[in-house]
Amino acid sequence: MPSKAVTATSVSDNPQEYEAEHVHAVYDEIAPHFSSTRYKPWPIIAQFLSSIPPGWVGLDSGTGNGKYLPLPVERPGSMWTVGLDRSRNLLDIARTAGGVHREVVWGDVLGRPWRDGAFDYAISIATIHHLATHARRKAAVQRLVQCLSHDHGRALIYVWAIEQDELSKRSIPLQAHAEQATQLSANGSGQDVFVPWVLSTQSKPSQKSNPAPAEDQRASNEIASRTVQNAEEAAPKVYNRYYHMFAKGELSELVIEAARESGLHVGSRPTNVGPNKEVPRRGIEIVQDGWERSNYYVELRCWRI
Amino acid sequence: MVRLITHNLLACHVKGCTSNNFPLQFKDVQIELREAEFNPDFLRNFMPRIEWKALVDAARQLGDTSLPEEQPEMVDDEFLQKLHHVLLEVHVEEGAMVCPNCNHSYPISNGIPNMLLAEHEIG
Numbered sequence: 001m002p003s004k005a006v007t008a009t010s011v012s013d014n015p016q017e018y019e020a021e022h023v024h025a026v027y028d029e030i031a032p033h034f035s036s037t038r039y040k041p042w043p044i045i046a047q048f049l050s051s052i053p054p055g056w057v058g059l060d061s062g063t064g065n066g067k068y069l070p071l072p073v074e075r076p077g078s079m080w081t082v083g084l085d086r087s088r089n090l091l092d093i094a095r096t097a098g099g100v101h102r103e104v105v106w107g108d109v110l111g112r113p114w115r116d117g118a119f120d121y122a123i124s125i126a127t128i129h130h131l132a133t134h135a136r137r138k139a140a141v142q143r144l145v146q147c148l149s150h151d152h153g154r155a156l157i158y159v160w161a162i163e164q165d166e167l168s169k170r171s172i173p174l175q176a177h178a179e180q181a182t183q184l185s186a187n188g189s190g191q192d193v194f195v196p197w198v199l200s201t202q203s204k205p206s207q208k209s210n211p212a213p214a215e216d217q218r219a220s221n222e223i224a225s226r227t228v229q230n231a232e233e234a235a236p237k238v239y240n241r242y243y244h245m246f247a248k249g250e251l252s253e254l255v256i257e258a259a260r261e262s263g264l265h266v267g268s269r270p271t272n273v274g275p276n277k278e279v280p281r282r283g284i285e286i287v288q289d290g291w292e293r294s295n296y297y298v299e300l301r302c303w304r305i
Numbered sequence: 306m307v308r309l310i311t312h313n314l315l316a317c318h319v320k321g322c323t324s325n326n327f328p329l330q331f332k333d334v335q336i337e338l339r340e341a342e343f344n345p346d347f348l349r350n351f352m353p354r355i356e357w358k359a360l361v362d363a364a365r366q367l368g369d370t371s372l373p374e375e376q377p378e379m380v381d382d383e384f385l386q387k388l389h390h391v392l393l394e395v396h397v398e399e400g401a402m403v404c405p406n407c408n409h410s411y412p413i414s415n416g417i418p419n420m421l422l423a424e425h426e427i428g
Binding site: 016053054055056057076077078079080082084086088091092095101103104105106107108110111112113114115116118119120 | 310311314344348350352396
């Protein structure tokens with residue numbers, strides 16, 4: 001019986017190779033099965049996309065199977081989200097997400113294959129936590145902000161949290177050590193873990209087996225659902241995916257650090273702007289910063305004077 | 306997919322390649338035309354965001370000369386239909402996009418552009 005527990009890990013000296021082995025290769029292997037369990041958008045993300053005006057064009061950086069590309073469902077085609085992902089096999093699924101031809105690009109979240117300020121909005125959902133060092137996660141945030149309109153760009157970033165909700169606590173042994181989780185969170189540095197994906201060659205992916213609420217969260221549901229399947233199937237294969245579980249406050253700190261190091265002011269747009277006044281000319285404002293269903297999220301807006 | 310809506314956003318990101326790196330030039334392309342839902346509301350609002358010259362030139366490279374050199378001030382339905390076709394119905398399935406500055410070639414296969422670079426190549 002393969003272990004389905006989330007286990008602590010430490011990143012090797014070469015984070016790039018480490019990600020290639022423990023993130024990129026895994027997603028290419030598990031793409032169809034993974035995709036069959038990722039079909040329901042999260043409320044906060046759906047809400048964000050519904051608030052985007054018609055005519056805007058956006059980037060889904062780490063689009064996976066492209067489940068956010070068809071949104072908002074209430075007015076399809078009123079805006080365009082381009083999906084980028086590192087996994088070619090997931091992109092083959094994303095290119096027709098929702099039964100319509102989508103725009104998808106094979107690329108890395110650390111690249112910037114866009115003209116400056118190309119996008120009006122961007123989302124980065126369950127992606128940055130796959131980068132293996134703080135510096136690389138920060139660079140990913142910087143790349144995301146760089147491709148946004150300086151005047152009005154908006155972004156939403158979601159990452160996995162150390163603080164798991166009740167449902168997850170039952171299925172993730174790591175979280176049984178609640179004390180340890182609190183300590184890790186308190187020092188603000190997060191926790192590097194492996195999250196196993198158990199893939200059986202005979203397994204027929206079932207959408208009904210994940211009653212959620214944590215349908216998007218990349219650990220608890222598959223672990224729970226696979227428990228039942230594994231009982232009747234022989235020799236399933238386990239793929240360990242690398243995750244950095246974020247501590248409380250770590251994501252907003254990361255965004256603030258990324259922005260400041262890019263020369264951006266962090267805070268609301270100055271309102272009293274006289275001709276002789278020394279005020280910052282470009283910045284980002286964090287408009288939402290929270291925890292929901294085992295994830296941390298930050299929403300930001302760009303401004304320029 | 307590489308439709309012209311996406312081509313209008315892509316730029317070369319090779320290290321040091323920071324000027325004249327947009328728009329990328331199509332090379333050896335295979336095209337498929339597919340009908341898409343017409344959404345005039347999207348097009349009207351999207352128009353100010355388009356790099357117009359890049360779009361017109363790219364359309365010509367793909368054999369479509371329906372768009373005027375300058376973006377028109379008066380926008381009617383006939384024009385929006387043309388714009389819709391150019392932006393959303395012409396799919397580049399195979400071929401490559403080449404940087405006009407450094408000549409780096411980004412292949413397109415099965416409709417998906419490969420914009421990956423080795424990390425030491427990224428600026």
